[in-house]
Amino acid sequence: MSAILLIAVPLLAAFLSIMMKKLSSYVLLAVGIFNVVLLLILPDGFVRIGEFNQPLGINLLLDTYSRIALLLLNSLILVITYLNLKSYKTYGTILLLALAGLNGLVLTNDLFNFFVFLEISGIAAYLITTSNKKPRSTFHYLMLGAVGSSLFLFGVIILYAMYGTLNMVGMIRLIQANGNYKEVILPFTLMFIGLGVEAKLLPFNSWVKGVLGNSNTLSGPMIASVYAGSMSFVLGRLITNLFDFQGSLLTVVTIILAVGILAGDLMAFASTKTREILLFSSVAQASIIALLFVNGIIIWAVYLIIANALSKTVMFLVINKATKDIGSDESQDLRGLFIKNILVGVTFTLATLSVMGLPLLVGFKIKLAFLTGLADANHIWLIAIILIASVIEGIYFVRLLVKLWYKGDKEINVSYNFSFKTVFVIIALALLVFGTYSTPLSYLDNSIDTVMEEVNNG
Amino acid sequence: MIQYAAIILFVFGLYGLFTNKNVIKMIISLNVMEVGLNIFIISIGFNSDPNSIAPIISSTNQLSSVFVDPLPQALVLTAIVIGVGTTALGLAIAKNIYKTYNTFELDEMEESA
Amino acid sequence: MKNIFGFLISVTLGVFIILALANTDAFPEFGSANTDNRVSSQYLIEDNVNDIGSGNIVTAIVVGYRGFDTLGEVTVLFISALGVAFMLSSPKQERLDLKFRPNFMLRVGSKILFGIILVTSFYIILHGHLTPGGGFPGGAIIASSVLLLYLADDKFRSNIKSFKILEGVAGSLFVIIGLLGLVLATYFLQNFLPAGNIGELLSAGIIPIIYILIGLKVGSEIAGIVDNFLTEEESA
Numbered sequence: 001m002s003a004i005l006l007i008a009v010p011l012l013a014a015f016l017s018i019m020m021k022k023l024s025s026y027v028l029l030a031v032g033i034f035n036v037v038l039l040l041i042l043p044d045g046f047v048r049i050g051e052f053n054q055p056l057g058i059n060l061l062l063d064t065y066s067r068i069a070l071l072l073l074n075s076l077i078l079v080i081t082y083l084n085l086k087s088y089k090t091y092g093t094i095l096l097l098a099l100a101g102l103n104g105l106v107l108t109n110d111l112f113n114f115f116v117f118l119e120i121s122g123i124a125a126y127l128i129t130t131s132n133k134k135p136r137s138t139f140h141y142l143m144l145g146a147v148g149s150s151l152f153l154f155g156v157i158i159l160y161a162m163y164g165t166l167n168m169v170g171m172i173r174l175i176q177a178n179g180n181y182k183e184v185i186l187p188f189t190l191m192f193i194g195l196g197v198e199a200k201l202l203p204f205n206s207w208v209k210g211v212l213g214n215s216n217t218l219s220g221p222m223i224a225s226v227y228a229g230s231m232s233f234v235l236g237r238l239i240t241n242l243f244d245f246q247g248s249l250l251t252v253v254t255i256i257l258a259v260g261i262l263a264g265d266l267m268a269f270a271s272t273k274t275r276e277i278l279l280f281s282s283v284a285q286a287s288i289i290a291l292l293f294v295n296g297i298i299i300w301a302v303y304l305i306i307a308n309a310l311s312k313t314v315m316f317l318v319i320n321k322a323t324k325d326i327g328s329d330e331s332q333d334l335r336g337l338f339i340k341n342i343l344v345g346v347t348f349t350l351a352t353l354s355v356m357g358l359p360l361l362v363g364f365k366i367k368l369a370f371l372t373g374l375a376d377a378n379h380i381w382l383i384a385i386i387l388i389a390s391v392i393e394g395i396y397f398v399r400l401l402v403k404l405w406y407k408g409d410k411e412i413n414v415s416y417n418f419s420f421k422t423v424f425v426i427i428a429l430a431l432l433v434f435g436t437y438s439t440p441l442s443y444l445d446n447s448i449d450t451v452m453e454e455v456n457n458g
Numbered sequence: 459m460i461q462y463a464a465i466i467l468f469v470f471g472l473y474g475l476f477t478n479k480n481v482i483k484m485i486i487s488l489n490v491m492e493v494g495l496n497i498f499i500i501s502i503g504f505n506s507d508p509n510s511i512a513p514i515i516s517s518t519n520q521l522s523s524v525f526v527d528p529l530p531q532a533l534v535l536t537a538i539v540i541g542v543g544t545t546a547l548g549l550a551i552a553k554n555i556y557k558t559y560n561t562f563e564l565d566e567m568e569e570s571a
Numbered sequence: 572m573k574n575i576f577g578f579l580i581s582v583t584l585g586v587f588i589i590l591a592l593a594n595t596d597a598f599p600e601f602g603s604a605n606t607d608n609r610v611s612s613q614y615l616i617e618d619n620v621n622d623i624g625s626g627n628i629v630t631a632i633v634v635g636y637r638g639f640d641t642l643g644e645v646t647v648l649f650i651s652a653l654g655v656a657f658m659l660s661s662p663k664q665e666r667l668d669l670k671f672r673p674n675f676m677l678r679v680g681s682k683i684l685f686g687i688i689l690v691t692s693f694y695i696i697l698h699g700h701l702t703p704g705g706g707f708p709g710g711a712i713i714a715s716s717v718l719l720l721y722l723a724d725d726k727f728r729s730n731i732k733s734f735k736i737l738e739g740v741a742g743s744l745f746v747i748i749g750l751l752g753l754v755l756a757t758y759f760l761q762n763f764l765p766a767g768n769i770g771e772l773l774s775a776g777i778i779p780i781i782y783i784l785i786g787l788k789v790g791s792e793i794a795g796i797v798d799n800f801l802t803e804e805e806s807a
Binding site: 459460461462465466468469470472473476477501502503504505506512513514515516517521525526527528529531532535536539540542543544546547549550551553554 | 573574576577578580581582584585588589592601602603604605606609610611614615617620626627628629632633637640641643644647648650651652654655658659701702703707769770789796799800
């Protein structure tokens with residue numbers, strides 16, 4: 001049993017499933033369950049591919065950080081597939097390939113392999129967004145994604161020319177030994193821009209509005225929680241270990257991220273379409289997560305990624321199902337949605353309150369912890385920006401919730417079937433339970449990312 | 459130097475992608491950008507020693523000769539194929555765009571609901 | 572306005588890259604790549620070369636040392652072909668009406684050329700571990716022979732079902748060979764066949780087998796993409 005099975009089995013299933021198209025979604029469910037079970041029994045450590053030693057071949061790294069990311073991804077894909085089994089049957093093969101690509105992205109320890117899996121996941125994402133039936137937004141996403149990956153590859157090649165290896169642990173060792181920081185500013189900038197396109201950081205995220213603004217119950221949660229979560233995890237791993245932001249580059253990156261937080265929340269405030277409000281809030285949260293990684297607050301950034309992925313799944317599923325039944329997503333047209341769906345309304349409200357960071361929910365504990373961490377490092381103006389952004393966030397979310405709970409002019413009839421409601425209840429309970437009883441959260445700390453340990457010990 | 463030419467090609471492709479409004483021309487600019495990137499990758503491995511040869515061992519080349527770097531060539535193989543995949547997908551989306559909006563110019567497409 | 576903005580950004584990026592590369596000591600000048608402080612020095616020592624058994628060192632890297640990247644690349648092509656078929660296909664299809672009728676010489680001559688091109692592609696695929704080439708160019712040549720038949724005859728449609736089955740089977744065999752390495756030896760994609768002598772056709776373990784599978788897969792995928800672009804819904 002080795003970690004390579006997490007990638008090889010979905011690939012094999014995908015290659016076989018084009019010959020039996022009708023069963024592809026069920027194969028996906030079986031593979032998802034297999035992956036989750038496998039993750040619980042695998043040991044930590046490096047996995048070699050082929051029998052070659054570290055600089056010669058490729059290897060994968062499974063440690064606590066990757067394990068948390070993989071558990072989150074695999075279970076979310078399993079849940080989303082199960083909920084969309086009837087309506088989006090033909091997407092089984094594409095989702096299997098997305099599963100394999102995202103697993104490989106989180107596990108790999110080699111920079112060129114990272115690029116290849118980034119492309120696999122990217123192309124799977126473009127195909128998932130074709131379910132929105134908006135070819136213009138998909139085309140825009142494809143162009144931006146291709147430019148981003150090319151810039152990333154450019155950076156990786158410059159690093160290879162300078163240091164002669166493509167292995168992440170080996171390269172970090174060589175960069176630290178070399179010590180001349182100014183030489184690596186160019187490749188790090190290019191790689192950061194390349195990943196920033198996929199991770200929705202500010203100047204490069206013009207694709208988000210088109211893709212998520214027209215989403216449905218399959219593409220909405222997939223792009224907004226699964227892809228966003230995994231891209232944040234890998235961006236965090238690269239930022240903490242490889243990119244060592246110092247000096248003027250650190251200032252530039254911090255300003256870009258801070259502007260991203262404010263701009264995201266302001267654009268959400270200015271919009272009246274529900275899906276746009278949710279997606280701009282995702283953009284702002286992605287910038288906050290990147291900011292926390294840059295400042296070294298790893299464990300709370302990881303918890304924030306998990307909390308966001310879970311909350312946004314609930315929120316996007318509720319709104320997308322309602323939009324499909326009613327036909328429009330203007331918040332005017334969705335007034336009174338929760339009058340007949342009280343359970344769904346309660347879970348949606350709990351998820352929203354967790355994103356805003358109100359007490360009794362896990363969002364509050366996370367926000368408190370990372371603001372304390374930032375205060376310890378004396379970043380007062382960053383705390384001020386996050387607090388201002390939270391106030392704006394509070395205003396637009398409360399405005400949305402008021403519209404959804406109180407009756408409008410017309411009667412709205414949207415029904416959620418039993419499996420949807422079960423998922424909502426489980427996630428909302430998790431957010432509530434960890435909000436009140438949060439001692440398990442402090443069992444893990446910043447040492448879950450063991451790449452630097454390997455660099456120093458190897 | 460060929461590396462300058464490769465970077466200039468990359469920049470041309472990027473400029474074309476920003477300023478063109480025709481879907482097919484955007485795909486072609488993306489291809490120009492990728493060609494520039496691939497040439498840059500190959501040029502990393504070049505050794506201008508007059509004795510250096512391609513890394514193939516046969517009855518005429520022995521192992522002790524000076525070889526050029528084989529790794530960038532392997533990376534470029536993968537990068538070219540990935541570029542082909544992305545272009546094919548882009549052209550299929552372009553065909554869908556034409557079916558939906560009846561034009562290839564991004565300016566002329568009105569926002570249909 | 573947008574043109575000027577785009578021009579400024581591209582030129583700034585280009586100038587930034589050129590200046591940064593020129594001022595970096597660690598980035599070698601063009602033509603002075605020294606393989607001694609790179610990973611490639613280990614690929615070129617005699618023990619490793621005899622271990623893998625392939626005369627073409629680039630092939631040894633692509634399929635041997637970094638075979639996992641090749642698996643990823645094959646997957647990228649697979650998912651692109653799948654995507655094109657997903658977006659452009661419909662149940663009943665016929666050839667796109669291009670309003671020209673090729674003449675007799677073109678139709679017959681292309682069939683003769685088809686055979687010659689196919690033989691060339693098989694030669695290139697089989698000798699991937701001895702000469703430059705291998706599965707990817709060979710597969711592309713197979714697809715170009717199919718494209719020739721499409722262009723020369725406006726009523727020709729290849730057998731799409733069999734291409735899809737070939738594609739799926741070849742891909743699964745690649746992953747199964749990798750899994751066999753995991754089961755029979757200890758690591759995924761480990762070479763479990765004997766390496767032989769460098770320079771012979773039957774050498775280099777699993778490398779020729781994988782290249783044949785890759786060549787068939789790439790050929791059938793690109794032929795499938797060509798068919799998807801040149802057909803449309805039946806009009807009546």
